[in-house]
Amino acid sequence: MNSSTVRGSHRLxxxxxRHQRRSASFLTAFGGGTLGVVKAMAVLAIxxxxxxxxxGGTYAFLNSxxxxxxxxxxxxxxxxxxxxxxxxxxxxxxxxxxxxxTFTITNTGDVPLILSAAIAATAxxxxxxxxxxxxxxxxxCPSSGxxxxxxxxxxxxxxxxxxxxxxxxxxxxPSNAQSTNVAITATISGVQP
Numbered sequence: 349m350n351s352s353t354v355r356g357s358h359r360l361x362x363x364x365x366r367h368q369r370r371s372a373s374f375l376t377a378f379g380g381g382t383l384g385v386v387k388a389m390a391v392l393a394i395x396x397x398x399x400x401x402x403x404g405g406t407y408a409f410l411n412s413x414x415x416x417x418x419x420x421x422x423x424x425x426x427x428x429x430x431x432x433x434x435x436x437x438x439x440x441x442x443x444x445x446x447x448x449x450t451f452t453i454t455n456t457g458d459v460p461l462i463l464s465a466a467i468a469a470t471a472x473x474x475x476x477x478x479x480x481x482x483x484x485x486x487x488x489c490p491s492s493g494x495x496x497x498x499x500x501x502x503x504x505x506x507x508x509x510x511x512x513x514x515x516x517x518x519x520x521x522p523s524n525a526q527s528t529n530v531a532i533t534a535t536i537s538g539v540q541p
Contacts, residue, residue: 425457425458425459425540426457426458426459427457427459427461427538427540428455428456428457429453429454429455429456429457429461429463429503429536429537429538430453430454430456431451431452431453431454431536432451432452432453432454436449436513438515441480441515441517442517443517443518443519443520443521443525444517444518444519445516445517446494446514446515446516446517447514447515448489448490448494448495448512448513448514448515449489449512449513450488450489450510450511450512450513451510451511451512451513452508452509452510452511453503453508453509453510453511453536454507454508455503455504455505455506455507455508455538456506457505457538458505458506459505459540460502460503460504460505460540460541461502461503461538461539461540461541462500462501462502462503462538462539462540462541463499463500463501463502463503463509463511463536463537463538464498464499464500464536464537464538464539465483465484465498465499465511465534465535465536465537466534466535466537467482467483467484467532467533467534467535468532468533468535469482469530469531469532469533470530470531471528471529471530472528472529472530472531473527473528473529474524474525474526474527474528475522475524475525475528477528478528478530479517479518479521479522479525479528479530480515480516480517480530480532481514481515481516481517481518482513482514482515482516482532482534483496483497483498483513483514484498484499484511484512484513484514484534484536485497485498485499485511485512485514486498486499486500486501486509486511487509487510487511487512488510488511488512489512489513489514494514494516495512495514499511499536502541503538511536513532513534515530515532
């Protein structure tokens with residue numbers, strides 16, 4: 349016959365007619381054995397869950413946030429060009445000859461710009477095909493000779509530069525190029541580097 353008596357923090361068990369003294373433990377309250385372990389784990393899980401619910405379920409470290417208010421105003425820059433309007437009237441251009449005209453480009457914005465030129469030419473007269481070669485170079489036209497190259501320089505903010513418009517009638521121009529008039533438009537563009 350087995351019997352148990354709990355006295356203080358110790359338990360006395362009578363097993364096969366002998367008293368055995370055992371310390372009372374956490375598992376003793378749940379009946380001991382495997383079933384007691386399961387009961388103890390269930391109670392522990394419920395206690396942890398209630399503890400988390402009671403604290404709002406927060407697992408994060410402490411943190412804080414604030415809104416930054418800039419101390420200065422930030423604004424976008426401007427890109428703007430002006431071109432000195434050149435109305436150049438060249439007449440009686442012979443095959444193999446060139447004419448040039450200098451014009452000024454000013455960067456009126458506040459950012460540097462890489463310059464480029466796009467040429468449009470409309471022919472009228474005896475031929476509707478443009479027989480001329482047209483280009484814009486990086487510098488003012490020389491007093492003699494024909495400049496070569498293309499417009500591709502960088503122009504600083506607030507700065508000005510000269511460029512040269514070059515129009516050439518090739519030496520091998522066809523005979524129907526005679527009396528052909530060409531209206532030329534040079535569009536100068538600036539792109540921020």
